[in-house]
Amino acid sequence: MVMSTLTLNTHDSARSTPDRPRISKWGPRLLTTAVLAWFALLILVPTIALTRQGLAGGLRPFMDSLTATDVRMSFVLTLVITALATVVNTVFGLAFAVVLVRQKFHGRALADGMVDLPFAVSPVIAGLMLIVLYGPRGWLGRWLESAGIRVVYAWPGMMLACLFVTLPFVVREVVPVLREFGVDQEEVAYTLGAGRWGTFWRVTLPSIRWGLAYGVTLTVARSLGEFGALLVVSGNIIGRTQTATLYIHDGVESFHPEGAYAASLLLAGISFIMLIVMETLRRRVAAREGADEQ
């Protein structure tokens, strides 16, 4: 509930109020300069500095350092874990959004609040929780060990870490859209004979697709960038549990940091492009739908 007001509504802001004055007075000009200067200093300049550092040797060395074995393995690991975590949490997110919005039951408000819990947890604390619970002497870890399943310092632990930190996103983005959408169209579909699953697939899902897409984008971006929890539970085993973020952390403090800078650029670039593409698509579709309705 909290996150959605923050994120989804924001991107209409480029379309501002129509009767805005051109900047003619010194007050607005000063404010604008201050704001843009702050933006440049805090956001723009570091980004440019990183891009320069990452591409310092030129495009060729950049590509070369990205194809080094360690880097490649770390990215593959990151992408696989991200893909799996996204699929699981999207299914959960959709299902739980339906439960929260369409069902009334005792403890619904509590369940609603609990989804937000991962937002309150520092990544290192999340890692600590996983060690305490799934480590070989942990409450659950003990049983899993005797069944021969190793969770920490192996990919299951990393999956759990990414699942934990990305749990709320899809739920939070879908719930308000689903709530707004209302049951009327769904009822119509039922009366016309579409089954529950058919209704969901062909009526509900399309109407919440932008909320869903945004939630999925946030999930992917967050999972790609997860670091603190992985540092605690992964053991940084090259080729087995070293994700892209761990590779960067490792490589930055090494004698050949070019790979780390290149990887940083790639990782940040992927997430950012995803956000931009999603935003552009959404605005274009909304504009088209707005035109259709008129």
Next chain:
Amino acid sequence: MALGLALPILGPVCAPAGEPGSDMLTIGAYSVVREAFHDGVLPAFAEHWKQTTGRTVRFEESYNGSGAQARAIESGFDADVAILSLSADLEKLVKAGLVDSSWNNGPGRGMIARSLVVIGHRVGNPKAIRGWEDLARPEVGVLYPDPKTSGGARWNINAIYGAGLLHGDHSKGLGPGADAARDLLARIQANVVTMDASARHSMANFMRGTGDAIVTYENELLLQRALTGTDVPYVIPAATLLIENPAALVESSVDRHGNRAVAEAFLAYLRSEAGQRILYKYGFRPLDPALDVDAARRPLPSRIFTMDDLGGWNRINHDVYGDGGMWNSLFTQPALGK
């Protein structure tokens, strides 16, 4: 491609069945041996293993601060061999029942390499660093890592502590004893710019230009010449600590993986002449002084001391790093000893 992806990812979840003719060895090591192992010892051992048994060996490697690595192995990382910076970290694994208590019974007492705690500085030595007391001067920026996570940090701090304890602090007119140790430690710590998570992190930070002096393993500094082509000048303080790095088999892992033979062979190789020569190339001092061909150029310092001279790791871990220890008191009672 998908299968190749799935195998390394799914493999370690269950105890892997070995492919015929091939062995797997998982190594949990401290940060500083990365190149020595990855580029030197591991390929050489793979060759040696192939020649002696006809089998290939694949490695899985993890390099972290020694304390962090010991913690990882203790809480579930299934390394077959533990290569750590200090025996106290290995003893943690003994206590957890993962390493046999007889690990240090053999010749060499379980060690694989030696080094010294030294001070690296900038070319031309602009701040005129010659010993510990120079690090305590104002305007000297010092780097060393965090003893919570890094074994190298403990060696460094113990060296400074030992120098004060055994030989006094002449710049303050203090004779050998705890006061001199504390004074030296306090004044040097006050000059520390940042405490990275591992010795390797510290070294990389220094090479990027942070700080005027770095306290670290001698082999780390010698490695720079091999890696980057640049010499990092350093001084060996007259009174400094002899570093000895241990390695041991992690019983629970080798039992689980069924690769005891290759793990034991690996440890033996590290201690063999061939292995020792490789480590020597990467800046370590050999266990056998006869192999130290550079002995004349970098002699052992006159007032070298060992952990035994300081009372052993248990004593130090209690006196210095324990709850009421000297290290904590540097921060909680800074007024003392100034």
Next chain:
Amino acid sequence: MSHAARRPSGLLLRSATLSYLSVMVVLPFLILTIQAFQPGLTAFWKALTNPFAWHALKLTFATALAMVVINAVTGTATAWVLVRYAIPGKAFVNALIDLPFAVPTVVTGLMLVVLYGPTSALGAILGQHGLRVIYETPGIVLALMFVTYPFVIRSVQPVLLEMDRAEEEAAATLGAGPFTTFRRVTLPILWPSILTGTALSFSRALGEFGSVVLVAGNRPLATKTAPMYIFGEVESGNLHGAMVVSTVLLASSLAILIVLNLLQRRRGGAS
């Protein structure tokens, strides 16, 4: 219980999702809290008031507070400029506001060290004037400001957009200057969203690790934040100490989230 909730498929869906939530979120929280208090209340207090833990917590709260104060002002100003004024490249700036959401925290730390570290051009200049940023407290605040930059902006923007300007225009015609209008007409409308944004950034800042760990300097009782302290204690085997400080951080973040939720519910109910 609603009709939907009583259907067998509804029941299945609910039990499946609630089980997932319980195992993934509730269980870890419970276990951590239980184990933090297991050695007893005295042990808990001792671990908490240990000077290193205490200072780390103080530093974390202080830097988060400093960041929040700065962000409240700059965030509101940025949202204002984005909504009310025409500036060249507005779409570009607006898109880049979200950059901190996309950049992995470890990359943020790296960027800041590259740019403001003692060996960089900028850092050297600042150092000559006695302003040391990286490896000192200002570096921590800087990292926090970067990662929480979008929170206040994105919280205030929609409110500004939807705002009815009639009252502002009325105030102007009655002779109020722009500052007075802002203070007495606009701000009362904006402050809940400013509060939301700052509360979110505060909560986030309490737990921030990846960006801070590279820029802070890690010196005990000087520049070691609570998440860094937790990490150090975990790595050196002091799990209980780590759990105690974790519990305190969690309780604080949770309290903020709960208060926020309550406020939002009340506002939503009132309008």
